[in-house]
Amino acid sequence: MLKKFIFSESGAVTTDYVVLSAGVVGVGIAVLNSTSTGIENLASDIDATLRGNIVNSSFARQSYFDDFENGAGFWFGGVTDASEAAYGGLLGPYGGSSGAEIVTRTYDLMSGYDAAVIEFDLHAIDSWDNEEFIMFVDGNPISSHSFAWQSDGVTDSWTTSDGNYNISIEPAGDRGHIGYSSDWVDQSFTVRVEVTDPGPSMSVGFGSTLNQGVADESWAVDNVAVTSTNDPSDV
Ligand SMILES: [Ca+2]
Numbered sequence: 001m002l003k004k005f006i007f008s009e010s011g012a013v014t015t016d017y018v019v020l021s022a023g024v025v026g027v028g029i030a031v032l033n034s035t036s037t038g039i040e041n042l043a044s045d046i047d048a049t050l051r052g053n054i055v056n057s058s059f060a061r062q063s064y065f066d067d068f069e070n071g072a073g074f075w076f077g078g079v080t081d082a083s084e085a086a087y088g089g090l091l092g093p094y095g096g097s098s099g100a101e102i103v104t105r106t107y108d109l110m111s112g113y114d115a116a117v118i119e120f121d122l123h124a125i126d127s128w129d130n131e132e133f134i135m136f137v138d139g140n141p142i143s144s145h146s147f148a149w150q151s152d153g154v155t156d157s158w159t160t161s162d163g164n165y166n167i168s169i170e171p172a173g174d175r176g177h178i179g180y181s182s183d184w185v186d187q188s189f190t191v192r193v194e195v196t197d198p199g200p201s202m203s204v205g206f207g208s209t210l211n212q213g214v215a216d217e218s219w220a221v222d223n224v225a226v227t228s229t230n231d232p233s234d235v
């Protein structure tokens with residue numbers, strides 16, 4: 001199998017081989033990152049290329065993007081599902097985690113940028129009763145937002161007083177059944193977080209205080225974009 005990939009001259013099959021080997025190469029890159037600053041940038045570039053998810057790299061900005069149409073990628077604790085046509089592939093659905101961070105991804109941010117922008121779609125699915133969806137950056141909760149099945153929009157919220165985070169959340173449509181349990185209505189939101197001075201790497205994660213079964217109430221995220229930039233207003 002492997003031999004066949006290596007000797008193939010087909011671009012499509014070669015891509016398959018790269019995807020196949022990316023996990024193995026990643027182990028080596030992790031070691032390089034921890035031992036050599038000089039090699040780190042090169043290792044990071046190769047790593048990101050193998051992941052295939054730097055979608056826009058220029059002097060102005062660098063972006064990572066996950067649409068979860070082909071699995072959870074480098075999300076630790078990641079599960080994906082594509083069983084609901086209206087949602088497509090998404091990270092989740094997840095039930096409660098007692099407020100703890102249940103899924104996270106660490107991003108290597110290119111040097112030379114003093115800000116980062118995190119953007120994603122949030123789906124509040126089925127019978128929410130004012131439980132909290134919690135966002136984490138570098139392992140620390142930076143915000144929580146509550147939803148209720150019988151109410152449109154956000155029903156309660158908390159955001160950190162740390163001035164390095166500027167958080168916004170907007171409904172992406174009216175509340176109504178979109179997917180999963182047809183007994184309960186759902187609502188989607190567009191979330192944006194501007195981070196000042198994120199440092200050379202930044203982890204982004206999520207959790208919730210949902211307290212019933214995942215088939216009864218859940219959350220999922222999709223289209224997660226993380227962009228290094230000097231001008232968040234341009235992202
Ligand atoms: Ca998707």
Ligand SMILES: [Ca+2]
Nearest residue numbers: 179180181184
């Ligand atoms: Ca539903």
Ligand SMILES: [Ca+2]
Nearest residue numbers: 128129211212
């Ligand atoms: Ca509940």
